Amino acid sequence: MHTATRGTVLLVDDDPMIRKATEKWLQMAGLEVLTASSAEEALPHLNEDFRGILLTDVKMPGMTGLELMEIAHAQIRDLPVILVTGHGDIDMAIQAMRDGAYDFIEKPFVPERLVETLLRACEKRNLMIENLRLQNDLAVRSGLDGKIIGISPAIQRLKRELLASAEIDTNVIIYGETGSGKELVAQCLHEFSPRKHKRFVPINCGAIPEHLIESELFGHEAGAFTGASKRRIGKFEHADGGTLFLDEIESTPAHLQIKILRALQEGQIERLGSNQSIAVDIRVIAASKADLKEDENFRQDLFYRLNVTQLFLPPLRERSEDVPLLFMHYVNQAANERDRDSRQLSNQDEKILRSHQWPGNVRELKNVAIRFALDNRVSLADLVNGQQIPVSSEDVEHKPLPLAIQVAAFEEDIIKRSLQRHQGNIKAVMDELELPRRTLNQKMTKFGLNRSDYLD
Known part of the structure; x- marks a missing residue:
């Protein structure tokens, strides 16, 4: 064997x-x-x-x-x-x-x-x-592969279904847990559709107070209600010719579900305070954490109007093989945006990434990746476990850090600068800092510094 x-x-x-x-x-x-x-x-x-x-x-x-x-x-x-x-x-x-x-x-x-x-x-x-x-x-990733990162069978299937759905130009429901990337999928549906040259208009239905969401969606005329000092164009009208993304649609109030259904059936809307109908040509992509068909508070006629196509976005815990690739995508992105060298993953880091359940999904992973990219003193294990090392003496109740931590930070900075000056030439760094090879190796290992990161 x-x-x-x-x-x-x-x-x-x-x-x-x-x-x-x-x-x-x-x-x-x-x-x-x-x-x-x-x-x-x-x-x-x-x-x-x-x-x-x-x-x-x-x-x-x-x-x-x-x-x-x-x-x-x-x-x-x-x-x-x-x-x-x-x-x-x-x-x-x-x-x-x-x-x-x-x-x-x-x-x-x-x-x-x-x-x-x-x-x-x-x-x-x-x-x-x-x-x-x-x-x-x-x-080497480009097109859809450059936007939705992953090699797992679930993600490959999602990409195929997404491209097929994008071309059909019908309404879509995207199912996925919080933080799993439903808006990104909706954006890709728009960008690979015939409507890509028009607007993509997102709105989170659960984040807007109930008394304001109708105006946000359909707009209003001046004087339509207290505080409406001038005309406002709603999201339906603003998205005309393009795509309207209704995130967390399950939180939409019942009376508003009726208006959304009518707008989709008739292709027309009315602003609050107006009797004039306005024609709109839009594609609606809705997103939900829960199965809308089983939701007693969601109108079934609206569900069937939206449910022409369904896309299911798997949580990170079900596609662990994608996690290191996705993590490094965000690490590199954060490092490039701030003109810093990108940190690398150890074998133990990869094991940590794959074994963590990521309850916050991609949103959680992205936050951890950014912190990992920007702070060499904090380990991935501490970040994943919610422990963070303060980066300055003012971070914790304005109390100074212990001397050992401050000295270590000072040493790390000096070695980094020397490596940068000499473009990773270890002999030159040893000579400049008057350090034996073994001592320099130990300190570079301690601080997670790699010679290859500083080569010209």
Whole structure:
């Protein structure tokens, strides 16, 4: 039976006995292993399709492991390379790490330590590949795919039904939970319809006081009621030729449902305070959280007038495979709007995104994504759990933050600025800040900083 591997390692060593023993250790640890007896033999593997990491001896006949690393990095940016060195090569290995090596292992090495290092490198490599996939997926999306983000079967079915409904130009009811994106679907119905060059006019029927909603929908003449100092054009009239979106239509008062039904049947409206009929040509898209057919307070004749086509928008908890892609869409959007570098997701972050139930649906996810994009000090786990780290000393009752938090924020800012100045050149940052490589690595990990985010 085929089992998934924990990663792929390209093992390069000219000693056949060491190569064979190392290959066996790595395979026992769940790693897929490709072997090469020389750097020259390894080169064909190092192309854009290679998804693994490189483990290479340094001293070999012909091309050395250091030369192989240089070529590998030219082919695959940020490829994790682990060097195997002799006892007297420590200074050389440290210099190699400054030049971009992921780590080095000194001979004779302990197999458990080697495996541990390789698994960490594979996790980093897999994370880089997944983030690149998400970025590429978002970059190539256009048209409807660029507006409704998702790859799940439910979303793919929704897109097909949406496009079919858009062309028919009939009334539609969209069902979906609060925050699931019903207005976005309605906008897409309009934009892909023959009415796309006319207005899309949305109104939330549940957000307007009952004594004002009739005027909002149908308009009024001056003097029609107290406070009506001048004529007002209602949403029906304003949407003439285009699309009227009635969100939360289930909250519409009973007497107003009759007027909406008459307007749809006759294609005419009357402003409050007027006896003159005004012809309107509109498409109505209604949205509801509940089944209107089962709602005792909703007129069935109006339901059947609206219910020419139905679209069902699934909640996020039923399409977990869409969540990371949708989340990164909003992270990138927030970062671009504020001219900031986009944060990346770790493997643990993706697990958190997929396992959370998202009771607020897309609206909740978007809010979390924006905060995640703008505050590197707060973890995704804290955001999802409703815990937020204050970003300044004035955020909590004007009390100063603990010294450790202020010092950490100061350190993070200094390292960020240095990375930006040197465009991700780790050696230059080490020299400027006079930090050893290990210390800098620890601090970058602590603050969630990635060298690749600052490359030119």
